[in-house]
Amino acid sequence: MAHLVWFRNDLRLRDNPAVASALAATEANDEAIYGLFLYSEKQWQRHNWAPIKVDLLLRQLRSLQQEAAEWGIALHIKGVRDWHTVPRVVRDFCAQYDITDVTYNSEYPVDEQKRDRATRSWLAEQGIGVQSFHGMVLVPPVLRTQAGDYYKKFTPYYRSWLEHLRLRGLPEPYGKPERSSVACPDFPERIDYPQRDSSAWVVGENACYEQLKQFIDNTVADYDEDRDLPALDGTSKLSPYWELGVLAPQTAARQLQKLAPEFPDGLPEGAKTWLSELAWREFYQHLMDAVPRLSYGKAFQQHTEAFSWNDSEEDFVAWCQGRTGYPIVDAGMRQLQAEGWMHNRVRMIVANFLVKDLHIDWRKGEQFFMENLIDGSFPANNGGWQWSASTGTDAVPYFRVFNPTSQSRKVDPDGSYIRKYVEQLAACPASEIHEPGKWVKKHSVDYPQPIVDHKQAREVFLSKFKAL
Known part of the structure; x- marks a missing residue:
């Protein structure tokens, strides 16, 4: 019996509810945990992925694969033709490694939601348990107006977003588990997609966390004044790590909480402005979830x-x-x-x-x-x-x-x-x-x-x- 963490744009071990769930489920019986990351050059091409983004992704995957092995998680990285083939690939992987439970974090564009629904259906037919989480956002895309509709304006959405944080708080952090390390699976030998050197950007959870901490400690206080001046180094430059999920928004929120124990209230202006930028990011994911035509290149209006x-x-x-x-x-x-x-x-x-x-x-x-x-x-x-x-x-x-x-x-x-x-x-x-x-x-x-x-x-x- 074993558990599977299906990684996607959540390439981290800490502050990852899909990982936390698998660790909790295996804590008493020391069952095996596998990881799986599926990539598709066809999907990258369809979504116009930049070669430099692909290079950063592959570098981060190597780092994550090594650290996951130290955590006792064997992370396998496999190519698929496109998202239509994913259900079969996941099902076959589960059969190969005798997996009984799968956890993952939800993504909100239409293709990804279709992929996940189909995979859940295939796994259910095999009696495999599946649990999904909203680990890529601080607040799940469930916020609704009093009339029951999704929010179409940021300001009322932001008020509701903050209220959700006040009521729910932040999840407790967890550290490296007491598990034996495992052998690191092979990394794909050939990725048939253009790549551009991304070495100017760090990879690895620890390095990215240090960059986040440096920003909070040294820069965020002046963020509201400096963020619009491109000649200054006044922004966090953490956006690639939000996108690949190397950093969790929960990790950032916990750092901000150190500035204001009554978080999300009481923040200094710079930190308050930066928090609103994280909310803008989640507002667009909320819209992508609520308005499918946005995934098809259509205007909202x-x-x-x-x-x-x-x-x-x-x-x-x-x-x-x-x-x-x-x-x-x-x-x-x-x-x-x-x-x-x-x-x-x-x-x-x-x-x-x-x-x-x-x-x-x-x-x-x-x-x-x-x-x-x-x-x-x-x-x-x-x-x-x-x-x-x-x-x-x-x-x-x-x-x-x-x-x-x-x-x-x-x-x-x-x-x-x-x-x-x-x-x-x-x-x-x-x-x-x-x-x-x-x-x-x-x-x-x-x-x-x-x-x-x-x-x-x-x-x-x-x-x-x-x-x-």
């Missing part, structure tokens, strides 16, 4: 599907390459290409520019981000793009159009961030760097003039969107 988008490939390529002539936009896109990551405030600026200045379909930007971001999250990326495009729930009003030049002066006043990523403007003085057209001509610098007039583009967008 369905009337916006009638918008007449610009299909200029030339404009789109200029945006992708960071050659729009708007320095803050170009700096952000070049940071993305260089590092596989982009500062969050700049993500909003470049997204707003693509949709509301270039009038290009937000779905093209959503896909490009997923193809390049190390922290590409299907729910959060979709939610962020629909927010910027004014097509989503609780989105920025359509008449709010970022002025890229004003935004540039606001978030990068001395041009430090721009100079770091737009090498052609390295010598441009701060007084001209946000509108460098004259300086570029005077010094014969190879940097483009603006590809669109913001004021005119704004008026066209507003008239077209208002007509919807």
